[in-house]
Amino acid sequence: xxxxxxxxxxxxxxxxxxxxxxxxxxxxxxxxxxxxxxxxxxxxxxxxxxxxxxxxxxxxxxxxxxxxxxxxxxxxxxxxxxxxxxxxxxxxxxxxxxxxxxxxxxxxxxxxxxxxxxxxxxxxxxxxxxxxxxxxxxxxxxxxxxxxxxxxxxxxxxxxxxxxxxxxxxxxxxxxxxxxxxxxxxxxxxxxxxxxxxxxxxxxxxxxxxxxxxxxxxxxxxxxxxxxxxxxxxxxxxxxxxxxxxxxxxxxxxxxxxxxxxxxxxxxxxxxxxxxxxxxxxxxxxxxxxx
Amino acid sequence: xxxxxxxxxxxxxxxxxxxxxxxxxxxxxxxxxxxxxxxxxxxxxxxxxxxxxxxxxxxxxxxxxxxxxxxxxxxxxxxxxxxxxxxxxxxxxxxxxxxxxxxxxxxxxxxxxxxxxxxxxxxxxxxxxxxxxxxxxxxxxxxxxxxxxxxxxxxxxxxxxxxxxxxxxxxxxxxxxxxxxxxxxxxxxxxxxxxxxxxxxxxxxxxxxxxxxxxxxxxxxxxxxxxxxxxxxxxxxxxxxxxxxxxxxxx
Numbered sequence: 061x062x063x064x065x066x067x068x069x070x071x072x073x074x075x076x077x078x079x080x081x082x083x084x085x086x087x088x089x090x091x092x093x094x095x096x097x098x099x100x101x102x103x104x105x106x107x108x109x110x111x112x113x114x115x116x117x118x119x120x121x122x123x124x125x126x127x128x129x130x131x132x133x134x135x136x137x138x139x140x141x142x143x144x145x146x147x148x149x150x151x152x153x154x155x156x157x158x159x160x161x162x163x164x165x166x167x168x169x170x171x172x173x174x175x176x177x178x179x180x181x182x183x184x185x186x187x188x189x190x191x192x193x194x195x196x197x198x199x200x201x202x203x204x205x206x207x208x209x210x211x212x213x214x215x216x217x218x219x220x221x222x223x224x225x226x227x228x229x230x231x232x233x234x235x236x237x238x239x240x241x242x243x244x245x246x247x248x249x250x251x252x253x254x255x256x257x258x259x260x261x262x263x264x265x266x267x268x269x270x271x272x273x274x275x276x277x278x279x280x281x282x283x284x285x286x287x288x289x290x291x292x293x294x295x296x297x298x299x300x301x302x303x304x305x306x307x308x309x310x311x312x313x314x315x316x317x318x319x320x321x322x323x324x325x326x327x328x329x330x331x332x333x334x335x336x337x338x339x340x341x342x343x344x345x346x347x348x349x350x351x
Numbered sequence: 352x353x354x355x356x357x358x359x360x361x362x363x364x365x366x367x368x369x370x371x372x373x374x375x376x377x378x379x380x381x382x383x384x385x386x387x388x389x390x391x392x393x394x395x396x397x398x399x400x401x402x403x404x405x406x407x408x409x410x411x412x413x414x415x416x417x418x419x420x421x422x423x424x425x426x427x428x429x430x431x432x433x434x435x436x437x438x439x440x441x442x443x444x445x446x447x448x449x450x451x452x453x454x455x456x457x458x459x460x461x462x463x464x465x466x467x468x469x470x471x472x473x474x475x476x477x478x479x480x481x482x483x484x485x486x487x488x489x490x491x492x493x494x495x496x497x498x499x500x501x502x503x504x505x506x507x508x509x510x511x512x513x514x515x516x517x518x519x520x521x522x523x524x525x526x527x528x529x530x531x532x533x534x535x536x537x538x539x540x541x542x543x544x545x546x547x548x549x550x551x552x553x554x555x556x557x558x559x560x561x562x563x564x565x566x567x568x569x570x571x572x573x574x575x576x577x578x579x580x581x582x583x584x585x586x587x588x589x590x591x592x593x594x595x596x597x598x599x600x601x602x
Contacts, residue, residue: 102453109435231451232444239431239442243496246402246424246506247446290434294480296441300453 061210064091080319089205089315089327091213092272095220097308099265102227104286104307105300106258110238114167115155115259117279118174119266122151124275125181126267127200128188137192138207141215145267151177152263156256203274203328205315212271219268223261234258235296272311274328281307284335291342310335353503353535354415355380356401361409363396370396371407374560380416381533383526383551385540387569389580392557394539395427398508401537413504420503425493427508427539433482439492440464440477446496467495472521486513494522505529507538511545523548543570 068087071077080086107116123144130143155173159166185197199207237244237251244251262282269278289303314331318324356378363371371393378384386394399405401413402424431437441452443464450457468474471491481489494510511519526549529536540546546553546566553569555562557580562569 109432109437228451229449231453232449235452236445239435239437240426240429242399242402242404242426243424243429243446243493245404246422290436293436294478295436295438296445296452297454297456299436 061088061091061213078316078320080316085206085208086315086319088208088210088213089272090312092205092208092216093311093315093331094308095213095216096265096269096272097311098304099220099223100269100281100311101285101289101304101307102300103223103261103265104282104284105289105296105303106231106234106238107262107282108286108290109235110258111166112258112262113279113283114170114174115152116262116266116282118155118170118177119148119152119263120270120275120278121174121181122148122177123266123270123278124197124200125177125184126151127270127275128181128184131188131191132184137188137196139209139211141267144270148263148267149260152259153256156259160252160255198326199274200270201274201276201328202326203270203272203277203331205272205327208271216268216271219264223265226257227261230254230257272315272327273331274326277328277332280332281310281335284332284339285310288335288339288342291339291346306335306338310338352416352533353381353505354413354420356504356535356537357410357412357414358397358401359410359412361397361400361407361411363393363400363405363407369558371400371556372558373409374556376554376560376563378535378537378554379552380414380535381530383530383536383538383549384554385538385546385549385551386554386556387540387546388556388561394556395508397556398506398537398539402506415503421500423497423500423502423505425490425497425505425507425510428486428512429489429493431481431484431489433480435480435482437481438478439468439473439481439484442481442492443467443496443499446499463499467499468492470498470521470525471495472517487511487515487518490514491518491521494525498525503534505534505536505538507536509539509541511540511542519545543575546570 065084065087068077068081072079072082107113126144126147127140129147130140131137133143135143151173155169159169233244233249234254234257237249237254241251266278269281273281285307286303288306289299293299293302310331314334315327317334318327318330358374358376361371361374374397386397388394396405400407401411402422440461444452444456444460447464448457448460450460465474465477468477471494473488473491473495476484476488481492484492490510490512491514497505497507511522514522523545526536547570550566553564553566554560555569562574
């Protein structure tokens with residue numbers, strides 16, 4: 061990382077790159093965006109195919125409660141990763157467990173869990189506010205590239221690597237388990253296993269992305285690039301590739317643009333605005349082409 | 352050679368609603384069996400029980416003659432979201448290998464997929480989205496999917512629903528071919544004239560097994576009238592094996 065930051069610094073000094081690249085946090089943020097973008101975009105296509113958009117939002121919101129719990133249990137306020145990981149994982153797995161054992165419609169169940177987690181988080185924040193500067197929460201909610209450390213990048217790289225290694229051989233099976241679970245089961249695939257595996261991947265990527273995109277908006281980055289790509293592609297392969305490309309582009313532009321324009325916008329917000337603009341253009345393109 | 356399927360005292364109920372009641376029967380190996388009966392009579396539940404897709408009481412044994420073979424399945428209906436960019440080719444490849452769809456497609460896999468689609472007359476539709484196809488076309492693709500691994504046991508739940516004449520012809524000729532190869536086929540079917548053409552073993556299920564035998568034995572004019580009556584109004588027929596007769600009395 062140090063070498064990369066040095067190169068960026070030389071590049072900025074020599075005038076090849078913008079001045080922003082002389083800042084270490086900017087390089088960190090771009091590396092994070094390059095790691096996260098393709099993965100969020102790729103997983104987003106499965107989120108759409110499995111109709112889990114609301115679920116990924118809920119996990120993002122549960123991150124808030126996880127962070128509050130972690131801080132209360134004595135973790136450092138700037139990086140309560142154990143509380144965040146444990147709470148989000150338990151939240152997601154419990155939600156899926158209950159879903160498989162009740163007849164309550166899935167969106168209702170996610171709504172209940174989401175509200176419960178948020179209420180718990182709101183209650184805990186009162187206590188957390190006594191321990192830390194409450195403005196730190198803005199970073200958690202909407203992301204902040206300024207706070208990304210080498211440790212965060214390491215966590216992000218390990219999480220992304222793990223997910224890619226698991227996702228490549230299981231992508232087809234996860235997709236078949238969601239679009240035709242009976243056929244998948246007759247073929248001998250354990251559909252429950254693939255369901256839980258996917259939920260764990262979504263949770264892991266959400267946790268890894270909280271620092272850069274923020275808890276409130278991470279679900280949107282799983283959803284919007286995929287939704288945009290769905291409007292423009294005709295096959296599953298191009299759907300995944302375009303979604304990954306758009307998510308990466310949104311992350312890069314959303315990170316660089318506020319710095320270049322000197323706008324005081326949180327990175328998560330700018331990334332989602334860029335992704336939203338792509339979606340808007342794609343929708344207009346479809347309407348114009350159709351009409 | 353396909354397996355024999357042995358069903359012993361199989362019962363199934365959802366909440367208080369009894370679907371199947373102590374069915375004991377044997378589907379002979381290497382033959383085509385058609386399960387008929389009224390809507391809600393438990394045909395699909397029987398098939399799903401054989402496949403292990405639904406919990407039931409009793410015992411079902413799939414007796415393979417030799418090593419365990421492969422099973423192909425065509426569900427009653429699969430719903431494909433029209434806006435999801437999942438092409439017919441994607442769907443077949445998905446069933447065929449672990450090689451992720453977002454990698455450059457393997458030529459060999461694509462060729463095999465196209466060959467299977469050609470068997471059901473769908474090769475020219477390979478690049479259309481699954482959600483764009485009509486119900487009958489989707490059934491054809493599902494049938495191609497079931498044939499992918501050269502299965503020894505084929506279970507088909509109303510496979511010709513929504514199919515046009517051409518689709519039905521493809522389906523019937525493939526089925527005849529499979530039976531010649533001594534595969535075991537079990538299909539739910541409603542079309543009496545199609546069942547007559549298939550010359551299959553017919554089994555009438557309406558909560559219990561009401562009748563079983565060859566087409567000429569079961570599909571007699573006097574019996575056809577009662578074939579699609581709902582449970583309670585269906586009269587027991589007399590043309591049953593001693594075993595099934597006993598079961599009908601118990602029920």
